[in-house]
Amino acid sequence: MSRIIGIDLGTTNSLVAYVDEATGLPRVIPDSEGRPLLPSVVAFTPDGIVVGEAARRQLARRPADTVYSVKRLMGRGFEDVKDEARYLPFRILPGDGLVRLAVGGREVTPPEVSAAVLKALKERAERHFGESVDKAVVTVPAYFNDAQRQATKDAGRIAGLDVVRIVNEPTAASLAYGLQRLSEGVIAVYDLGGGTFDVSILKTNDGVFEVLATNGDTHLGGDDLDRVLALWLLEDIAVRHHAELDRDCVDLARDPEAMQELRLAAEAAKIRLSTEERTTLTIPFAGFTYRRDITRAELERLVEPLVTRTLGPARRALADAGLEPKDIDQVVLVGGSTRVPLVRRRVQELFGKTPHSQLNPDEVVALGAAVQAHILAGGITNMLLLDVTPLSLGIESLGGIVNVLIPRNTTIPTSAREMFTTSVDGQTLVDLHVVQGERELVKDCRSLGRFELRIDPMPAGMPKIEVTFLIDANGILQVQAREQRTGKAASIEVKPTYGLSESDVERMIEDSFTYAEADVETRMLIEARNEADTVLVHAGRALKQGADLVPADERAAIEAAVAALRAARAGDDRDRIHDATTALNRATEHLAELLMDAALKGALGSRRATEILGER
């Protein structure tokens, strides 16, 4: 069995891990600079595709061509995401079927964007092992439906990875804990990530991890907390700075760059408020600098409804498992958003137990994916994961009613057999509409796709077509049909409602070579230019705001450094750009400090301006 890596393909960050043969323990593979997390951000630049930290740094500068949180768009249609799309700075094209984005002068689908992230992780692993890697276990939210899982698998294929198993994130986390015997008995995993929420109830017994029930919300996570805070700040800015905004005729809400700055500042403030009671936001806009203090209590008041929304799924999972909160032995926290103190309090209140998170909540899912990969490769034989399907699967019957074939929380693999016949003489086509969801009417459920069965013509009612619906260990549906009188397998044409066809995937694999990721040299040049742009913007702003704070010769020195960097940036010499950037940074250091001191005087008490600068 060749090597299999474990990948956590997250909304905000992604990671790759493997099990170290020497210790038997899972380890995250860091990048060349020692960073374990790869930001799940993909920038489509004229020079090629840039992924990770370099792409994240240009979020605010090239908002229209830099895609983040694409996981929330996986396996979805335009109608599903159009409300959210209003807040996204990149363009989502209206249309039927799966979501398409217009970025970098071309159209891409969410699986292609995710493929770029997977490819970067694949390369990271290949560098680490010094050999090619082509198999992976990839995690998804437990509450992901069939289309979202299939989209993740497609992303793998486009990236040149055979996704040998899709594993649910909370279950993966429990594997990581279980391997180290950190948890036994009945466990509740509460997983609040960047964009999705899951809760799973498991029973662990002698190496068997049996999931009893799972529930969640694939559109609830840290991104939503950031958004409510950002929108609240937007209103506050409108009130406090209406004079400047009116003077410059600026509508921040319609300015993608400003909104991205605001979102990033909101996210940073939220993170600080997990450890501090109060923090200061400083956001420089064109023409004015917005500054205010925000307390943890204020943030909690804003995010309270979102946090409360997680409790319903948690209660439903308990009810489906036939358990009460007192039956839970341990509560495990997963996902970066569980660092928010309010989340911890609410979880503790619900289960009546102190939740724990000995393993890093950012890394635990990737570690679990590595454990599952090791199981599949034959490296671990005493652990077995028995997961469930999160949503009921059914077919449309007369009157638009759902006929449930496989109820939610059924252990997978699982199958259901159903007999069908024809209603018209000579009918050669039987059309099955498969849906997922808990509602009785087809229109309230999620359409997975249509399966068209072709059979030989016979009198009405004569054919006996046995259809087998199998949900495999990935939670993905497979359909087989056989006409019993002739014993012939009926041919099935699958028309996914929100998915890629086989030929789409083939084409995208081709495309991924055409639009190859910018090579290392180009990428480093792009990074150097990005860095130069950032420093140029800051220097320009500093000169504008504080021209009279420094003597003329210092001002002239800064202007000279700006001109030198502009010249260097126009060329292709990375080292020259880098040196000119450093020079300009040094030239403006004094002015920047003076500006900050002037701006913050009295507002921050004992804290020094350099500390604030360091935070930005």
Place this chain on the structure above:
Amino acid sequence: MLAIDGTELQRRFYALAREHHPDFHQAAPPEERARVEETSALVNAAYRTLRDPIARVDYLVRLEEGRETREGAADKPKAPPALLQEMFEIQEALAEARAETTSGTLDDATRGTLAGKREGLRARLRDEDARLSGPLSARWDAAAPAERAAVLAAFKEALATRAYLRTVIDDLAEALGEGDSSEGDKSVAHHRH
């Protein structure tokens, strides 16, 4: 035998699950992997049926009748006439209450009455479940071959009663605005019991 030792059942399930789970057959050729997947699905289905005393009875009845699925019973099970009469009255009260409200919401008094009825029905459902999994199942295990037909008939009646109770409880829940998925009611997923 309907009486099963739950701990032993779980032990055997885990052993079979280990033996047949696709995780441990990754290196096998595709046809064998497909076969393993089917076996694994069968093991899971068996455990699901056997661990729940009601599903166990339901399965036994199907076996005795020679049916493969829940669908297509030759003769639909009949609930006792007295129960039918009562259910009919509740349904009627429900329809009246719905007709009287123009806004689509029920007044507090009607809500109270309906909620009370629902609680009553829920208690009866619990009783019925206890009777099925307790004394009735024990009677089957102790029955001589000649007596089995009578127990089987009792099973069918009890299962039919359950089905009717569940349907009306669901209808009441829906009328009270608690019927959608956000309530997490199992009734939708298990509608065909």
